[in-house]
Structures are given as structure tokens and as C-alpha cells.
Amino acid sequence: MTLIDGKLVSSVIKDRVQAEVAVLKDKTGKVPGLAVVLVGEDPASAVYVKNKNKTCEKVGFQSLSHNLPADTDEATLLKLVGDLNSDDSVHGILVQLPLPKQIDSQRVLEAIDPRKDVDGFHPVNVGHLASGVKTLAPCTPAGIIEMLDHYKIDIEGKRAVIIGRSNIVGKPMAMLLLQRNATITICHSRTKDLPAVAREADIVVGAIGKPRFVTADFVKDGAVVIDVGINRVDGKLVGDVDFDNVAEKCSFITPVPGGVGPMTIAMLMQNTLTAFKSIHNL
Numbered sequence: 001m002t003l004i005d006g007k008l009v010s011s012v013i014k015d016r017v018q019a020e021v022a023v024l025k026d027k028t029g030k031v032p033g034l035a036v037v038l039v040g041e042d043p044a045s046a047v048y049v050k051n052k053n054k055t056c057e058k059v060g061f062q063s064l065s066h067n068l069p070a071d072t073d074e075a076t077l078l079k080l081v082g083d084l085n086s087d088d089s090v091h092g093i094l095v096q097l098p099l100p101k102q103i104d105s106q107r108v109l110e111a112i113d114p115r116k117d118v119d120g121f122h123p124v125n126v127g128h129l130a131s132g133v134k135t136l137a138p139c140t141p142a143g144i145i146e147m148l149d150h151y152k153i154d155i156e157g158k159r160a161v162i163i164g165r166s167n168i169v170g171k172p173m174a175m176l177l178l179q180r181n182a183t184i185t186i187c188h189s190r191t192k193d194l195p196a197v198a199r200e201a202d203i204v205v206g207a208i209g210k211p212r213f214v215t216a217d218f219v220k221d222g223a224v225v226i227d228v229g230i231n232r233v234d235g236k237l238v239g240d241v242d243f244d245n246v247a248e249k250c251s252f253i254t255p256v257p258g259g260v261g262p263m264t265i266a267m268l269m270q271n272t273l274t275a276f277k278s279i280h281n282l
């Protein structure tokens with residue numbers, strides 16, 4: 001069993017972004033700007049925002065944080081998104097999800113300029129991804145592809161089973177794996193005999209948000225197991241995969257923490273750089 005080191009792969013990507021930013025800064029006098037919008041005080045979200053700010057600083061981006069109170073109304077948030085859309089120093093806009101219930105998240109996502117949509121959640125970018133047009137792809141699934149490539153794990157022709165059908169991970173993961181010629185199955189809470197379906201997989205992606213849901217009987221001997229889960233259990237971070245029992249069966253596995261999470265941040269930097277280059281025709 002090989003442990004996939006997301007921290008290592010993410011630092012390779014961040015170093016590459018940092019080097020390119022330095023060159024582009026010399027050439028244009030500009031640096032990419034990333035705006036992160038957080039509504040409310042969710043302590044877990046606050047940690048991600050802090051990590052994003054720290055990473056922006058490392059790679060040489062300008063980082064702007066907007067922290068709005070939990071009772072912010074939709075019109076106020078839409079106004080902020082509009083201002084960020086027309087701000088030339090901002091190339092990436094990330095509105096942290098989930099949003100409080102008085103706000104229609106889909107409306108907010110659709111208000112973001114698709115060229116600045118570094119999450120890849122705007123319908124234009126979702127459509128491009130589904131059509132196989134090069135686009136800003138969601139950071140978590142894009143990071144998973146980067147990890148598989150780094151470890152030279154073959155995707156073409158392989159059976160991939162994705163557990164979870166969210167717009168953030170499950171669905172875009174399916175599109176990216178399909179683009180790489182895998183055979184895709186998406187499972188969810190209504191799937192019949194889920195463990196048996198998952199056991200068919202050469203690559204299993206756990207993205208259902210249930211701690212240690214993917215147990216050893218979901219996993220074929222020698223499978224590759226990717227854990228997208230970020231669950232807090234008794235103050236500890238645990239994934240969607242029952243790591244200790246699954247690890248013995250598989251060929252590769254990602255840990256939590258130190259697996260997919262750091263890759264998400266690295267791909268956010270990569271997408272912001274891509275947006276910067278495309279906005280400035282570089």
C-alpha cells in the first residue's frame with residue numbers, strides 16, 4: 001500500500017504557481033488577486049479561509065477576505081459579488097459554501113463572472129466541463145486528478161466508482177474521470193447494494209460526508225481509494241473512509257488530513273492563476 005501524500009503534491013503545484021506568478025509580475029507589473037467571501041462565523045470555514053490567505057501570501061497573490069455577518073441578506077451579497085466582478089485587481093472570486101438559509105446559493109453562484117469563478121460552480125463552467133471544453137474545473141476533483149497523475153496511476157479504461165453526487169465533488173469528479181476515459185459509476189444514498197457496486201471499482205472516491213462510511217467490504221483488493229471527507233468527530237478530523245481497515249486492502253490511499261484537502265487549496269491557486277492569465281490575455 002502506498003500512501004498518497006497530498007501535502008507533497010500540493011507543494012509541487014504551489015511552487016510551480018509561485019514561480020509563474022513571479023515571472024508574470026516582472027512582465028506585467030500585476031499579480032493575481034483572490035477574493036474570498038465568508039458569510040457567518042462557521043469555525044471550520046474560518047480555518048479554510050485562513051489557510052487560503054496563508055497560501056495566497058506564499059505564492060505571491062493578493063488576497064482579499066470579506067467576512068459578512070450570518071444575517072446578511074441576499075441583495076447585500078449580490079452587490080458585493082457585483083463589485084468584485086468589476087474590480088480589476090480581483091481575478092478569482094470564491095464564495096464559501098454552505099451559505100445561510102436566507103440566501104439562495106444558486107443565485108449567488110450565477111452572479112459571479114464565469115471568468116472569475118475559480119470554484120468552477122457557475123453554470124457556464126459546469127456546462128463547459130460537461131461538454132469537454134477546457135475551463136475552470138472545481139478544485140477538489142481537479143486536485144484528485146493531479147494526485148493520480150503524480151503517482152502515475154492509470155485512469156484510462158479503469159472502473160471508477162464515486163460515492164456522492166454533489167455539485168461540488170461527485171458530479172464534476174465524474175466528468176473529469178470520464179474525460180480521462182475511465183468508466184464511471186456515481187453512487188448515492190439510494191443506491192442498492194452500494195458495497196457490491198463499489199467492490200467493482202479500480203478507483204473508489206468517497207465523497208458522501210459520512211465519517212468512515214467506506215469500509216473494507218467496499219473495496220476490491222488492490223483498488224485505489226481517494227477520501228474526500230472532512231468530518232469532525234470528537235474534535236478530530238476523519239474522512240469518509242475507514243482508513244485503518246481499508247488501507248490493508250488497497251494499492252494507494254489518501255489520508256485525512258494531508259490528502260485531498262491540501263490539493264483543493266493548491267488547485268484554487270492554480271485556477272486563480274489561470275483566470276488571471278485568461279483575463280489579461282497572457
Ligand SMILES: Nc1nc(=O)c2c([nH]1)NC[C@@H]1CN(c3ccc(C(=O)N[C@@H](CCC(=O)O)C(=O)O)cc3)C=[N+]21
Nearest residue numbers: 047048095096097098119230257258259261262264265
Ligand atoms: N465555495 C467553496 N469552495 C470550496 O472549495 C469549499 C467550500 N466552499 N466550503 C467548504 C469546503 C471544504 N473545503 C476544504 C478545503 C481545504 C481543506 C484542507 O486544507 N484540509 C486540510 C487541513 C484541515 C484541518 O486541519 O482543519 C487537510 O485535509 O489536510 C479542507 C476543506 C473547501 N470547501
